[in-house]
Amino acid sequence: MNSPWMTDFLTDPLSFWRTAATTGRALIASHTPLLATATATGVATLVARPLLARRRAKVFARGARCVSIQAPPQVSDHGGELLWAQLSGLLRPWWHRLASGQPHIAFEYAWTHQGLNISLWTPSQVPIALARQAVEAAWPGAHTTVTDAAQPVPAGHTVTAGRLRLARPEVATLRTGHHVDPLRALLQAAAGLNDGERVIVQVLARPATGRRRRRVRRAARTLKTGHHHRFTPLRGMAAWAAHRPQPALEARQDADHHTAVRQAADKLTGPLWATSLTYAASTPPSNSAREAVRGRAHAIASAFGLFAARNWLVRTRLPHPHQRLTRRHFPHRAALLSVTELAALAHLPTDPDAPGLTRAAARSIPPPPSIPPPSSAARPLGHSDAGPRRAIALPTHAARHHLHLMGATGSGKSTLITHLALDDARHRRGLIVVDPKGDLVTELLERLPEDCADRLVLIDPADHRPPPCLNVLEGDDSDMVVDNIAGIFRRIFAAFWGPRTDDLMRASCLTLLRHHHTTGQSVSLADIPRLLAEPAYRLRITPGVNDPLLRGFWTGYDALSEPAKTAVSGPLMNKLRAFLLRDFTRRAIAHGPSTYRLDDVLNGGILLARLPKGTLGEETARLLGSFLVARTWQAATARAHQPEHARVDASLYLDECHNFLNLPYPVEEMLAEARGYRLSLNLAHQHLAQLPTDLREAISTNARNKIFFTASPEDARALERHTQPSLAAHDLAHLARHQAAARLLTDHTDTTSAFTLTTNPAPPPTPGRAHHLRQSANRPPTTETASSPTTRETLT
Structure with a gap:
């Protein structure tokens, strides 16, 4: 109350505001070049950032490919964590990110009336072999095939799309511990599609940079020091009740606070991923198309309610869905998730009877180096269907077994x-x-x-x-x-x-x-x-x-x-x-x-x-x-x-x-x-x-030489003793036509490990x-002999 400006304001308010306005104009006039420069820089940044983001999105989408994944018969519960932990190495150095950006990848679930297809979308800047090897290492027995990136939603379809974002600060964690596969609700929500209907869920992810990690670490330190009112704001009657002396409630809040601190610390111990989750439902145009896709999209978004814990996912509208879904556009503000959280959202279904999921066929195993090529001393069998293509033969001395x-x-x-x-x-x-x-x-x-x-x-x-x-x-x-x-x-x-x-x-x-x-x-x-x-x-x-x-x-x-x-x-x-x-x-x-x-x-x-x-x-x-x-x-x-x-x-x-x-x-x-x-x-x-x-x-x-083509499940279980550990019963029961599992003898004592081969087509007649x-043909004519005059009449 004793400051001069406060005294002037109380004695003559009108004069005070006139003086303040004059002083402001003088300050602006004296700093006009600096303010202009700052304003221009801010405007340029606001305009250039989305333009640069769109340009980089076009570059990433150009030449992108999809690694289609067929799930093995038994899916590991921790396969998703292995996948995203391996792919964390995609983070580029800062100078590469500054020059051309950080590529992202997309784990996609796509449903049609024919079933579910799971794929890993990768831009051309990401080595396709790295993505395939990561998938096959995370889920042994999975099959991968590379195709060009297709348009997720056909042009002209009626589409309802949205994006799921975190409802609370990133330091708060999603639920990752589930007794059953959390994808079960999602699979059920997308089941029963009619001909022409499509549902797609895209989990876009890229490794988090150092700036994002530092920001979330500061939030974790603030939470640890006790200023958790920023993390769990209380308002109104809840704030009044929180300040009342309630020992039991305070003890419970302390326990929750410690749990939140521990979970935040666990989240920051490993790699982090900037993640955006997009979903869409589409159908051919019709009178009831809008209601149909809105209901389907609502069911898809609701299925992610299983991940709610200290944090949860809320829906936002996705404008221009066709373009954003096709380019797999990565937003500027994406949630920061740990490997465990991301793996809970993006993994292969672990349920053995997951509806609509296409299981992998037999694994392709390269032949051992001791298998020789065809020659005068080795009989041709076909060619390898894994690794470098080469001809395979069975040695003549081994064929005697x-x-x-x-x-x-x-x-x-x-x-x-x-x-x-x-x-x-x-x-x-x-x-x-x-x-x-x-x-x-x-x-x-x-x-x-x-x-x-x-x-x-x-x-x-x-x-x-x-x-x-x-x-x-x-x-x-x-x-x-x-x-x-x-x-x-x-x-x-x-x-x-x-x-x-x-x-x-x-x-x-x-x-x-x-x-x-x-x-x-x-x-x-x-x-x-x-x-x-x-x-x-x-x-x-x-x-x-x-x-x-x-x-x-x-x-x-x-x-x-x-x-x-x-x-x-x-x-x-x-x-x-x-x-x-x-x-x-x-x-x-x-x-x-x-x-x-x-x-x-x-x-x-x-x-x-x-x-x-x-x-x-x-x-x-x-x-x-x-x-x-x-x-x-x-x-x-x-x-x-x-x-x-x-x-x-x-x-x-x-x-x-x-x-x-x-x-x-x-x-x-x-x-x-x-x-x-x-x-x-x-x-x-x-x-x-x-x-x-x-x-x-x-x-x-x-x-001792075994070659098995596709077998029934019952026979496959009996035959796998000859092909394990390379090939299991599922592999023997899902061999493709003209594909065979072989276990051969290459010398007089040793039997090779089992491998797969593809037989060559028959030569043209x-x-x-x-x-x-x-x-x-060398068939001399035969004549009746005196000792064998049997005829049809004498036999009867």
Whole structure:
């Protein structure tokens, strides 16, 4: 009250204001250049800042790309934190920021009626490889694909958009601890879109600069010193109540204050991100479009209420949504969030049944360096689908440990077998293919080299010429021949094959073989019905049998009455008649002496057996294929008299292998011994349920090279023991077409880790090649012999 200006004001107010105005004009006149400069600078700054921001936004949007993310089957709860912690290294030095700005990235959720797509938008200034590696490291098993940045909202759509900002100062934290995935509410709010409707949520983020960090640190220090009235303002009755002596309330406020200080300190311990969250809903124009998108946008914004704690998100209007959403425009004032807060807003859904989310397909694993390229000593398999593209092959010496091929129909098995078989033919390895469908042999005939005609044996019921004959009742070892025939029939007709039928088959085959060895006359399976049904023929064959057990068997058989003989031989006769009444089958295995030798085929020849079940019948096809496998094994074991280095590598390919491995001896023994005879078995089938338990375990243990195409979830869980830890069951069940998981043997002792490959397309067919090979195949004509005059009439 004693100051001079106050005394003047009280005594003469009018004079006081006149003096003050005069003094002000004098001050302004004396500082006019300085004020003008300051005003011009302020105006220029206000005008230049948005212009510079728009220019930089255009530069960032030019050439931007999107990393589309497919979630793995199991998403880690902390994957988002790992992602944003890795990407914190994108912060540029201050001179780069001053020259060209700080690029930002956008984590985007985009919904259509087809489902949810999650992507990471990156400007051209951010290395795309860095973004992909960060995503795949944060969520192991996730798949990333790079595409050009698309327009989030189509032009002409009715759009309602908004931006979410922090309601309180940045030092206050959002809620980050959730018992369930906080995105669950967001996913549900965006579910059930109609055709043409779209919803997008963009989380724009860039690393915080030092100035922003210092500002929030000052706010944290102010909060720590107790001046928290700036942080939690109280007004009106609340302020009056706060000053009343209430010990319990003060204690509670102190506890809340300490919690807030601790949370603010935790927020400032790691990297900080300037973050802007934008959302939009759009639909094609219609009378009710505005109400529809407003309701959808309201539901999207409300879903972020789960993050409310000491701080929360409030909605603001987003002007010009099409332009801002397309350019991913980063606002000048963006919220400052910690890595944990940002990860809570932008991460992959952790719910295994998240609606509309597309899960990742199989992981692509590069092959080990020890896998060789194709050569004369390595069979081509395809090329790598991860890492540098290179050709992949299976060494010939490793192929002797056999190959297990499994995959659903149409996944690529036949294409791979085609490449392997063609490579064997080109390098003059022995080649035998047994095909129960027929398409595989047809594809091979269209692609085999022309010089294969002189060493080709073709078994095809569609060919009207006489087929080549392989008499299964031939061989130096009578006991092995009989065991093979009886064992094959017993396995194929297991439900209708008893001990009496087995005894009758063995006695008949042994009798015919003893007659052949004694007289030199050719015998075949077609002679068994005559031996059992015609007394005159039996009387001509049995006197030459010197074995007392066989002689006693036929003496007892002749002593039976005709009805008893019919009852005893009926179960065997009906199976033989069903097999031999087919003209093609009878000519192929029971029409006189053999017209080709499987020993020659294994030494560089080619045998293609086309045995379609639709033409021959399932049981007949299985019998023919099983006889071929059994005779192939006999020819392979005959190599024991040759030095190992003189044995030519040969391959036996069995498509639908479970139909033809009906042998009287354990398959695991054949697989274990075939390697020494340089016979590699390539066993292909569709699913594990096709294999009996003993066969499944034998192939799992002894076929050491594994190539799996896409499998069912049940089979994938059983097969993952061969591919872990590189590939899990989800990967095996989600392989793409012509993509396979492989685990190969590269030398005689070590098996590589599992990897993925893509098979090459089949080579183009040569016009007219199949017809030429059919006509030129090495199939000498067969003639009827005196010892095998069986006809359809005598069989019936």
